[in-house]
Amino acid sequence: MPNNAGLMGFVHRRRRGAELFLLVLALVVGVGAYAAVGLGVDGEVPTNILGYGGWLAALVVVAHVVVRMVAPYADPVLLPVVAALNGLGLAIIRRIDVAEDTSNADNQLMFMTVGVALFVAALFLIRDHRLLGRYTYTLGLVSLGLLVLPMLPGIGNEVNGARIWIALGPLSFQPGEVAKVLLVFTFAGYLVVHRDALALAGRRLLFIDLPRGRDLGPILAMWGISLCILILQKDLGSSLLFFGLFLVMLYVATERAGWLFVGSAMFLGGAAAAYVFVGHVGQRVDIWLDPWADPDGSGYQLVQSLYGFAWGGLIGQGLGQGVPDRIPESHNDFILAAIGEELGLTAVIAVLLLYGLIVERALRAALICRDGFGKLVAVGLGSVIALQVFVVVGGVTRLVPLTGLTTPFLSAGGSSLVANWVIVAILLRISDQARRPLPALTDQDEDPDEAKTQVVKVVNDER
Amino acid sequence: MNKPIRAISTFCLLLFLALMINVSYLQFWAAEDLNEHPGNARVAEAAFSRERGAIIVGRDPIARSVESDDRYEFLRKYPKPWLYANVTGYLQFASQTGLERSQNEILSGEDPRLFVNRLVDLVRNETNKGGNVLLTLDPEAQEAAYHALEAAVGPEGEGSVVAIEPKTGKILAMVSLPSYDPNELATHDFEAAGEAYRALEDDEREPLLNRAIQTRLFPGSTFKIVTAAAALDSGDYAVDDLVPSGATYQPNGVGNVIDNEGRTACDAEKITFETAMAWSCNTAFARMAVELGEDALREQAEEFGFNSDSFDDLPSSVESVFPTGDLEDTFLAQTGFGQFEVQATPLQMAMVAAAVANRGTLMKPYLVEEVQSAEYETLETTDPEELRSAIGAGAAQDLTDLLVATVDEGTANVAAIPGLSVAGKTGTAQRGDGLPPYAWFTSFAPAENAEVAVAVMIQEAPGKDISGGGLGGPVAKAVMEAVLQ
Numbered sequence: 001m002p003n004n005a006g007l008m009g010f011v012h013r014r015r016r017g018a019e020l021f022l023l024v025l026a027l028v029v030g031v032g033a034y035a036a037v038g039l040g041v042d043g044e045v046p047t048n049i050l051g052y053g054g055w056l057a058a059l060v061v062v063a064h065v066v067v068r069m070v071a072p073y074a075d076p077v078l079l080p081v082v083a084a085l086n087g088l089g090l091a092i093i094r095r096i097d098v099a100e101d102t103s104n105a106d107n108q109l110m111f112m113t114v115g116v117a118l119f120v121a122a123l124f125l126i127r128d129h130r131l132l133g134r135y136t137y138t139l140g141l142v143s144l145g146l147l148v149l150p151m152l153p154g155i156g157n158e159v160n161g162a163r164i165w166i167a168l169g170p171l172s173f174q175p176g177e178v179a180k181v182l183l184v185f186t187f188a189g190y191l192v193v194h195r196d197a198l199a200l201a202g203r204r205l206l207f208i209d210l211p212r213g214r215d216l217g218p219i220l221a222m223w224g225i226s227l228c229i230l231i232l233q234k235d236l237g238s239s240l241l242f243f244g245l246f247l248v249m250l251y252v253a254t255e256r257a258g259w260l261f262v263g264s265a266m267f268l269g270g271a272a273a274a275y276v277f278v279g280h281v282g283q284r285v286d287i288w289l290d291p292w293a294d295p296d297g298s299g300y301q302l303v304q305s306l307y308g309f310a311w312g313g314l315i316g317q318g319l320g321q322g323v324p325d326r327i328p329e330s331h332n333d334f335i336l337a338a339i340g341e342e343l344g345l346t347a348v349i350a351v352l353l354l355y356g357l358i359v360e361r362a363l364r365a366a367l368i369c370r371d372g373f374g375k376l377v378a379v380g381l382g383s384v385i386a387l388q389v390f391v392v393v394g395g396v397t398r399l400v401p402l403t404g405l406t407t408p409f410l411s412a413g414g415s416s417l418v419a420n421w422v423i424v425a426i427l428l429r430i431s432d433q434a435r436r437p438l439p440a441l442t443d444q445d446e447d448p449d450e451a452k453t454q455v456v457k458v459v460n461d462e463r
Numbered sequence: 464m465n466k467p468i469r470a471i472s473t474f475c476l477l478l479f480l481a482l483m484i485n486v487s488y489l490q491f492w493a494a495e496d497l498n499e500h501p502g503n504a505r506v507a508e509a510a511f512s513r514e515r516g517a518i519i520v521g522r523d524p525i526a527r528s529v530e531s532d533d534r535y536e537f538l539r540k541y542p543k544p545w546l547y548a549n550v551t552g553y554l555q556f557a558s559q560t561g562l563e564r565s566q567n568e569i570l571s572g573e574d575p576r577l578f579v580n581r582l583v584d585l586v587r588n589e590t591n592k593g594g595n596v597l598l599t600l601d602p603e604a605q606e607a608a609y610h611a612l613e614a615a616v617g618p619e620g621e622g623s624v625v626a627i628e629p630k631t632g633k634i635l636a637m638v639s640l641p642s643y644d645p646n647e648l649a650t651h652d653f654e655a656a657g658e659a660y661r662a663l664e665d666d667e668r669e670p671l672l673n674r675a676i677q678t679r680l681f682p683g684s685t686f687k688i689v690t691a692a693a694a695l696d697s698g699d700y701a702v703d704d705l706v707p708s709g710a711t712y713q714p715n716g717v718g719n720v721i722d723n724e725g726r727t728a729c730d731a732e733k734i735t736f737e738t739a740m741a742w743s744c745n746t747a748f749a750r751m752a753v754e755l756g757e758d759a760l761r762e763q764a765e766e767f768g769f770n771s772d773s774f775d776d777l778p779s780s781v782e783s784v785f786p787t788g789d790l791e792d793t794f795l796a797q798t799g800f801g802q803f804e805v806q807a808t809p810l811q812m813a814m815v816a817a818a819v820a821n822r823g824t825l826m827k828p829y830l831v832e833e834v835q836s837a838e839y840e841t842l843e844t845t846d847p848e849e850l851r852s853a854i855g856a857g858a859a860q861d862l863t864d865l866l867v868a869t870v871d872e873g874t875a876n877v878a879a880i881p882g883l884s885v886a887g888k889t890g891t892a893q894r895g896d897g898l899p900p901y902a903w904f905t906s907f908a909p910a911e912n913a914e915v916a917v918a919v920m921i922q923e924a925p926g927k928d929i930s931g932g933g934l935g936g937p938v939a940k941a942v943m944e945a946v947l948q
Contacts, residue, residue, distance in 0.1 A: 248471055251467050251470075251471070252464050252467040252468055252471060253464065255464065255466060255467050257467075257470075292502075295502050296502075303502070304505075306489065306497055307497055307498075307500070307503045307505050307506070308505070309486065309489045309490050309494075309497075310489065310490065310493065310494040310495075310496075310497030310498050310503075311494075311497075311498060311503075311505050311506060311509075312490060313490055313491070313494050314490065314491060322505075323505055323508070323509075326504075326505055340486070340489075340490060344490065345486065345487060345490040345491060348486050348490070349483055349486070349487070352479055352482055352483055352486070355479070356475075356476075356479045359475050359479075360472070360475075363468055363471065363472045363475070366464075366468050367465055367468055367469070372464060375464050375468070376464070379468055379471060382471075382475070383471060383475070386475040386478055386479070387478075389478075389479075389482070390478040390479075390481075390482060393482050393486070394481070394482060394485070397482070397485050397486050397489050398485075398489075399481060399482065399485040
């Protein structure tokens, strides 16, 4: 790609030392919170603190060493932020385990181990993220397949009204979490090739450039898929997430805001229809509008969540001093309510800032990335996290209707945790590529076969 | 593609800002409302589990929290349940009554005056304890009142006693019968508590009612003190004058002929004021009421506290009523001796006696003497507050003399205490319909420098011959003796 020589002259520092220092701080958060749970509930530091802390530290150090080895220029902030969130999540899940006599935290630590293992594997295997662009349609088919899996009789499983789980023997799994990552690659691969065609001017209506009718195909397809998820799987959150993700990437690829308007209008139309015709969706919206209409029934979870946040106030009741087990699923979708109750507004804002940092770092990687595919993938992954956090946190704090998504890195749940660790690996890989002093590859990111169908590009890519 | 990426960054920033603003609103501005939401079991549970402060009478707690080993950390205990139930009220999950309710902020430790203590607890990592509330009640007067009233009305009876220190307004005794055991309602066995509550709620004698402040009845002849005060204060009547009386009195307009129920001392056309008071002559006070006029009588009643509620220390006290609107003479005449629509609580009649005893100055009644921290340090002491001047000092003195005569040689003789001058007035209020009357007795002693003013109200005393002097007098006497030792 044609590039500005002045910009290329700037060399990013590796800053692996800073990453290590921040990781130590993140460990202090995770292990400290774990100790505080023991102190708050039993009045003593948990006896397994050394084993637990050691395990957590080992995972973090392994991740750090691997980054040092295979992605030395990667962004130094992402990994510590993720480690802090994951550590805090583990401590809170442990806290709820103590109250409810469950053992989700052990599972979570196991899944974190799997997540870090896949993180390491991803960094080793994907030495150049552009390789993934070759499998656009394969990945697309796989993710569609994953989305359909829960609908299949036998392995599909309906939990809390949403049919988004599959169960294979003792293992249960949410394929949507993986499909989410794969879809980002599919969209990026498709859009980077077709962006110019999609960017061609259409009709101009009321200051908005609307796309041409025949270019509406992909967006219509995505719209259909999203509505299917909404109606067939009753999963408002995933539906919103996939469609929002697609719109954001389409907008970034084509630089045409018109897509956002068309897409939003289509989604709102679909959602309004779903509100009227799909009982599950209508119920969620009704609960959102007035959770106190049935505080002991349908509104119970949200009302308890709001009470939890309020009871926490500014600095919280202290770990172990609240009653987060009043909220059903508090270890899962509602983990932020547990944090709000026991650690207060300060911790909730801190957690939101950590998520904000992840999103900001992802978008920064997208900005400095030199290839279109990488840019789109980084934007997509950053937007997935931003949208997901917004939908979940907005749901439990009654800003938007409640949906069934997990809080990345915090919520108990293997599929989500593992998928999010892989997302981090890919973001680190892209930022490593982007921050490297010498571009190893320049114009080879586009498949020559695909290039034929492209409209010749006349403007500079750096606009 | 960088321009849209920057736009997306801004968009994400807005999303996160929206989340932060919303959660700040939720945890800061909306938190108080949510915490006070009636359905919020979380907060109720924490409050129920907390070490609440004690309610103290004299040196002993009448409500305190003891450690409990069930799912709540502390259990509320009432060591003398029957004696103080109407004052303490009871603590139940997510609700409380009586002082437990009106002093909830102190007892639960949420009061701003306990802020420093809360900070200290926070630093010391101790759970915060609620503050204590010390009452004005005199434990001996309370016991005397309770037992004397119980003896007077019998086991099935209903009634109330209120004793006030006239110079300050301190409530020395407040009893309501029938009573109940608040321990049964405060138990952590919610099923048993619910059953106990339903039983009390279904009891037609209404044990949960604090009759001292929540039951208003015709005050009967004790209201003659108010009529006499209006007469003396108006200047139209002097204590040495003869007042109009007669065996019967037929006011203008419709209505029954008023008589004196056989008290022949009242029969003369003109009698002394002392005779009128001592023999509780209905005709005399009916005539005086008509001559004074409705406005003068109402003003006097309101100066004593009718038609307003000046007692803040317990929730849901009711106003005593002096009827408003143009009264025909026949009704005004009945009002003059406490019938028609005049209604008073026992506390109100104790306030009337206390105001007369205190040279005409009505003090605001109060029950909370002192608010303390959990370590018994005084945080605030209630200062006696002058409510208003009900009658002039001279009129008060004259009225006192009349009431002393009523005890010495009149209907209130049962309350006489040897070696002391006692002022008092009986009352027997007709209910009509063949029902037994309500009995009243108000008194204060020593008359020249009163330390205690008492009102006794007897609502039901099955199997007893109800009269103000016969049933109420001994109760008032017992309470006065307990205070004066």
